[in-house]
Amino acid sequence: MIAIASTLVLIYTIDSKLGKGWRAIRDNEDVAQSLGVNIYRAKLVALVISGFITGLVGGVWATKLSVIEPYSIFNLSWTISAVNMVKVIPI
Helix, strand or coil: CHHHHHHHHHHHHHCCHHHHHHHHHHHCHHHHHHCCCCHHHHHHHHHHHHHHHHHHHHHHHHHHHCCCCHHHHCCHHHHHHHHHHHHHCCC
16 A cells, blocks of 8 residues: 555656656756756655655554564665665666
8 A cells, every 4th residue: 555655656746846856956956956946845855755655664564563673674685675676666
């Protein structure tokens, strides 16, 4: 459910004025600023959206584990699994 919701938020945001600003910042930050894109606001919104989704997923994962221990989260298999998920799903 969280994956579907975050995908819908991403699709909606990419097609909005903010998403176009993000692409302009990605291509050339100086040109984007000269075209009227508020660089600070766009980067702040990107940080807030990614932080919210990450926190939400972390909360669900902690609920699934029912206990939070550093050695259960930060082991090598968890890191490899997270990197593979990023590599497999192209945007």
